[in-house]
Amino acid sequence: MKSENGTVYMIRGHDDDEWVSPEPAEAVITEALFDATDLTDDDIDYIGSYVDAAKLRGVVGDGDDDTITFDVEGNEVTVTAGGTVTVA
Numbered sequence: 001m002k003s004e005n006g007t008v009y010m011i012r013g014h015d016d017d018e019w020v021s022p023e024p025a026e027a028v029i030t031e032a033l034f035d036a037t038d039l040t041d042d043d044i045d046y047i048g049s050y051v052d053a054a055k056l057r058g059v060v061g062d063g064d065d066d067t068i069t070f071d072v073e074g075n076e077v078t079v080t081a082g083g084t085v086t087v088a
Contacts, residue, residue, distance in 0.1 A: 008053050010060035012083040025056055029077060029085055036087035037075055044073055051077075 009022035026047040033039050044050075051070040059068045059081050069078045076088045 008057050008061060010079070010083050012085075025060060025079075028083075029072075029079065032085040032087050033072060033075065033077065039073060039075070047072070 008025040010025045010028055011020050011022050012028060029047050030044070033044065050072045051068065055065075055068055056079065059065045059079055060083065065081070067078055067080050069076060071077070072087075078086045078088070
């Protein structure tokens with residue numbers, strides 16, 4: 001997912017003792033969708049078509065907001081500032 005400032009990255013929830021690397025938010029969100037549903041690559045569009053990159057960056061990048069929730073093909077996706085993605 002790209003915004004005017006480049007790709008949005010996020011760090012998934014982790015223990016303080018482990019080394020982590022930022023991952024593209026689109027990959028993290030897509031993986032969570034695939035794990036929680038029967039959706040495939042063919043079923044969903046580019047994640048940026050479901051959520052505004054600047055708003056997502058406000059949660060996972062800038063930390064201005066605690067969470068963001070949006071709909072992807074009838075599934076409610078919530079992303080937290082801590083890097084947790086839940087699909088309901």
